[in-house]
């Protein structure tokens with residue numbers, strides 16, 4: 001008997017500013033899978049991720065998490081999903097630690113549990129030196145790590161990362177890759193949007209390509225599928241050669 005997918009997306013569409021941004025997207029994702037999402041600027045990646053995170057309502061279609069329609073249940077999305085949006089917001093006058101406690105409490109933890117969760121993510125992301133620093137004085141890369149910590153503090157079942165390597169130095173990019181694989185090994189499903197094909201090859205089991213709002217490719221990444229093959233697939237779609 002096969003388990004139901006963690007995430008099931010069926011015929012999802014969304015218009016933005018009067019134009020189709022995401023059109024009839026369907027796919028499902030199992031626990032433990034890491035899916036890379038590629039697409040040229042404006043392809044609909046961030047719009048898709050915002051809908052999957054429960055932050056934007058689809059105009060049509062359904063999104064189910066563990067079989068439950070979470071569009072109608074925002075609380076469920078908050079508990080089960082961790083989302084690092086593009087340009088993750090932070091509050092300049094709150095410290096790193098205060099962010100983490102607040103994010104954990106928003107996901108339903110009581111104060112002692114939220115403190116424990118904050119301690120655990122500070123240790124895992126090696127944020128100890130920054131924990132009492134105000135977000136307003138963090139560097140861009142440090143703010144990105146804070147956004148990542150806020151997304152992961154409640155150990156979500158579905159992790160949605162929108163260009164997570166943005167502003168990270170090469171050491172932190174390596175840490176990020178290890179962290180993603182670690183969370184997937186622990187049973188989380190991960191969707192990762194990026195413009196860096198090497199990022200996909202390094203951490204993903206599967207790659208999807210969005211173009212003009214439509215899902216034009218969705219296939220497992222095999223060990224022998226190298227950078228050149230992925231690049232060829234991507235460019236054929238992006239330039240219209242695969243239409």
Ligand SMILES: Nc1ncnc2c1ncn2[C@@H]1O[C@H](COP(=O)(O)OP(=O)(O)OP(=O)(O)O)[C@@H](O)[C@H]1O
Nearest residue numbers: 016017019021039040041042043044045046047048
């Ligand atoms: N806040 C917004 N208001 C109106 N239109 C928007 C908004 N955000 C995105 N769009 C439009 O929706 C479409 C999809 O944009 P989206 O940001 O989802 O693409 P993307 O693939 O994430 O692009 P990028 O790689 O540049 O981040 C584009 O036509 C864009 O102009």
